Each structure stands twice: as structure tokens, then as C-alpha cells.
Amino acid sequence: MADSNFIDYVKIQCRSGKGGAGSRHFHRAKYVPKGGPDGGDGGRGGHVILRGNRNMWTLLPLRYQRHVFATNGESGGAGRSFGKDGEDRIIDVPCGTVVFDAETGEYLTEVTDDGQEVYLLRGGRGGLGNWHFATSTNRTPRYAQPGEPAVERTVILELKLLADVGLVGFPNAGKSTLLSAVSAAKPKIADYPFTTMEPQLGIVAYRDNRSFVMADIPGIIEGASEGKGLGLRFLRHIERNAVLLFMVPADADDIVAQYEILLGELTRFNPELADKPRVLAISKSDMLDDELKDEIAKTLPEGIPHVFISAVTGQGLTQLKDLLWAEITDESNQLQLSNITHRPLDGHHRVSEEDAFIFEPSAPEPDDEDFGADDYDPELDDFEDFDDDIYK
Ligand SMILES: Nc1nc2c(ncn2[C@@H]2O[C@H](COP(=O)(O)OP(=O)(O)OP(=O)(O)O)[C@@H](O)[C@H]2O)c(=O)[nH]1
Numbered sequence: 001m002a003d004s005n006f007i008d009y010v011k012i013q014c015r016s017g018k019g020g021a022g023s024r025h026f027h028r029a030k031y032v033p034k035g036g037p038d039g040g041d042g043g044r045g046g047h048v049i050l051r052g053n054r055n056m057w058t059l060l061p062l063r064y065q066r067h068v069f070a071t072n073g074e075s076g077g078a079g080r081s082f083g084k085d086g087e088d089r090i091i092d093v094p095c096g097t098v099v100f101d102a103e104t105g106e107y108l109t110e111v112t113d114d115g116q117e118v119y120l121l122r123g124g125r126g127g128l129g130n131w132h133f134a135t136s137t138n139r140t141p142r143y144a145q146p147g148e149p150a151v152e153r154t155v156i157l158e159l160k161l162l163a164d165v166g167l168v169g170f171p172n173a174g175k176s177t178l179l180s181a182v183s184a185a186k187p188k189i190a191d192y193p194f195t196t197m198e199p200q201l202g203i204v205a206y207r208d209n210r211s212f213v214m215a216d217i218p219g220i221i222e223g224a225s226e227g228k229g230l231g232l233r234f235l236r237h238i239e240r241n242a243v244l245l246f247m248v249p250a251d252a253d254d255i256v257a258q259y260e261i262l263l264g265e266l267t268r269f270n271p272e273l274a275d276k277p278r279v280l281a282i283s284k285s286d287m288l289d290d291e292l293k294d295e296i297a298k299t300l301p302e303g304i305p306h307v308f309i310s311a312v313t314g315q316g317l318t319q320l321k322d323l324l325w326a327e328i329t330d331e332s333n334q335l336q337l338s339n340i341t342h343r344p345l346d347g348h349h350r351v352s353e354e355d356a357f358i359f360e361p362s363a364p365e366p367d368d369e370d371f372g373a374d375d376y377d378p379e380l381d382d383f384e385d386f387d388d389d390i391y392k
């Protein structure tokens with residue numbers, strides 16, 4: 001799996017930019033003997049922002065981008081000039097990316113929509129230049145604010161596919177064959193178990209130009225919730241699907257027992273999965289005649305809609321789509337996650353000072369060279385003393 005293109009887990013070290021220091025400059029010019037303080041403000045450090053991008057469906061690009069560092073703000077300059085702001089770093093992630101703190105494992109946030117921006121690390125605010133600190137009693141403040149420090153965090157990004165329908169079945173149940181029959185996806189199909197090693201998404205066209213997303217995940221076996229088979233690694237992808245389509249092949253020894261094992265594994269993995277709407281499809285029904293179907297139908301559990309399908313002959317596929325569509329659009333099943341809005345990505349973004357970030361820089365620590373505004377010493381109030389870094 002190491003060289004697979006499907007990456008659903010990455011760890012990234014992120015750092016915002018430091019704020020630039022305010023300047024301690026004094027105006028100097030011919031015939032302006034006492035120009036006064038004119039040190040400008042430092043620029044703010046770059047933010048680190050996560051942005052949902054519907055054109056991505058794995059975290060693969062981030063695999064080669066383990067460190068994301070925004071740049072620092074520049075210091076303020078003479079003549080009240082502002083330092084340049086640091087550059088923000090935007091990390092594009094697929095919709096359905098969940099963010100955890102790598103140190104504590106704490107859940108931080110998730111990015112579900114295309115174009116959605118999550119402000120992860122705030123860049124340090126720039127320090128104020130000395131001209132801000134001039135008062136009637138201290139007209140020559142030698143103090144300017146340092147910039148705020150950067151914030152550094154390592155986060156874990158985990159992708160949970162956002163599909164309307166998740167396929168649940170034992171290996172060889174015919175999941176991939178179904179996906180290839182109802183969508184343009186071309187998953188690998190073969191008569192041995194675990195043909196599908198990583199999730200596949202397909203868009204299923206429905207009537208009147210509507211469509212929904214179906215996810216084929218690797219087969220589930222008994223003990224999957226404890227890590228057997230490809231097990232746990234992919235079970236979490238089902239958490240985010242609106243509807244679960246259980247598939248049991250017509251030639252299974254005991255259809256009901258298989259269905260119950262699957263359901264048991266899912267609920268052991270996450271009890272909330274039991275609340276999701278379910279549809280049961282008996283796959284490979286081309287192997288059954290009507291009489292057998294009637295017999296099987298009688299044994300099926302109540303309260304879950306079922307349909308006999310064959311991905312090979314196309315039997316029951318329209319009925320299946322109708323059933324799935326009804327469940328997806330059922331008000332009581334609505335997951336806001338499943339309606340990804342398809343608006344175009346806009347390249348620029350604006351973050352205002354009031355926006356909340358997950359991680360904020362702490363207040364700046366004045367370094368020793370700085371005089372606090374209160375440390376004013378009249379003895380030093382002599383222009384000849386000022387270090388003047390521009391007009392040397
Ligand atoms: N007769 C018949 N055979 C089918 C049908 N659907 C799938 N098969 C066969 O069943 C076998 C397994 O199909 P897959 O689609 O690869 O099964 P899967 O559930 O994706 O299996 P894994 O990826 O291994 O979990 C293949 O040999 C298919 O040709 C069907 O509707 N009728």
C-alpha cells in the first residue's frame with residue numbers, strides 16, 4: 001500500500017509567520033532639527049489556512065509537503081512606513097478532511113465544503129512603530145512594539161470520503177462491479193477477495209440530470225472492527241456517507257447472517273453507524289429465478305428496503321437508484337455534509353483581524369533592547385543620541 005496514490009492520512013508541521021517589529025526611528029532631515037518619532041509598524045506574519053478543494057480526492061499532494069511555513073512580516077521603517085506582511089500559506093485539502101492536533105490527538109476541525117477556509121494558525125501581528133507612543137510628556141519615545149511570535153503546530157489531516165452512498169459488503173460481493181455499472185468509474189474487478197484495496201468514488205447519474213456520489217470501499221470481513229482484513233483503515237470512510245448500501249451476493253450461504261455480520265462490524269466500529277439509513281441489495285441476482293427470489297425475500301429482515309440486482313444484466317439497477325435517491329433526499333436523513341456546493345474556487349481570500357483562528361500567537365515578549373514606553377528617561381532625551389539607521 002506504500003506506493004498507493006490513495007493517501008488518507010498525513011502529518012504536517014505548520015508554522016505561521018512572526019509579526020514584524022515596529023520601528024524606533026526618528027525623523028532626520030536638513031533644517032528639521034527635531035523631526036520626532038516616525039518609526040512605522042511591522043507587517044503581520046503570514047497565516048496558515050486550510051481550504052477545501054473539490055478537485056482533490058486524496059491527501060497525496062500533501063505527502064510531499066510535510067512542512068508548511070508562512071513567511072514573517074517585515075519590520076516597519078522610517079517615515080511611518082509599514083513593514084510588508086508575510087505571505088499566507090494556503091493548504092488545499094479534499095472536502096471531508098478532518099484535522100487533529102498531532103500532539104494531543106484532539107479533534108480540531110473539519111473541512112467539508114469546496115472553497116471553505118479554515119483559519120488554522122494566525123500570523124503574529126506586527127508591532128507598532130514608535131510614533132504611536134509619543135505623548136505630551138514623552139515626545140521622543142525610544143520604544144516600539146516587537147511583533148508577535150509565530151505559532152507552530154503539527155497537525156494530522158485525515159480524509160473521510162464524502163459520498164452519498166457507501167457500499168458495504170464482504171469481499172467479492174460485487175461492489176466494484178456495481179460501481180462500474182452505474183457510474184463511469186472503472187474499478188478493478190476480479191473473482192478473488194480484496195481486489196479493491198483502496199476506496200473508489202463514482203458519480204451515479206440519476207434522472208433529470210441529478211446525480212449522487214457512490215463510494216466503493218474494500219470488502220469487510222468478520223473482525224474488521226478489530227482490524228482484520230483491510231478493516232479499520234477504511235471503515236472510517238463509511239462514517240461520512242449519508243446512506244449505506246449493504247450488498248450480499250445471491251449465492252451466499254446465509255444472506256441474513258452475512259448482513260448481520262456486516263452490520264455488527266460497523267456498529268462495533270462506531271455505534272452511530274447503526275442510525276444511518278440502510279438499503280440491502282442482493283447482488284448477482286442473475287443467478288436466481290423468481291421462485292428463489294420470493295423465498296429469499298421472505299427471510300430478509302424487516303424495516304430495511306431490499307432490492308434484487310445484477311450488475312451484469314442490469315436487473316434491478318433502476319429500482320436500486322430510486323431507493324437510494326429516496327433515502328438520500330429524505331429530509332430526516334439529510335446530512336449537510338452530502339450537499340457540497342459546487343462553486344468555483346476563488347484564488348484570493350481575505351482574513352480580517354476579527355476572524356477566529358484555531359491557534360493564536362501569544363502576546364509579544366519585549367526583548368531586552370527595547371525600552372518600555374514607561375521607561376522614559378529624560379536624560380536620554382537628546383536627539384544626538386538617537387541611533388539613526390537610515391541617514392548614516
Ligand atoms: N453473475 C454475476 N457475477 C457478478 C456480478 N457482479 C459481480 N460479479 C462477479 O463477482 C466477482 C467479484 O466482483 P467484484 O465487483 O470485484 O467484487 P467486490 O465486492 O468489489 O470485491 P472486493 O473488491 O474483492 O471486495 C467478479 O468475478 C464479478 O465478475 C453479477 O451481478 N452477476
Ligand SMILES: [Mg+2]
Pocket residue numbers: 175176177187188189195196216
Ligand atoms: Mg472491489
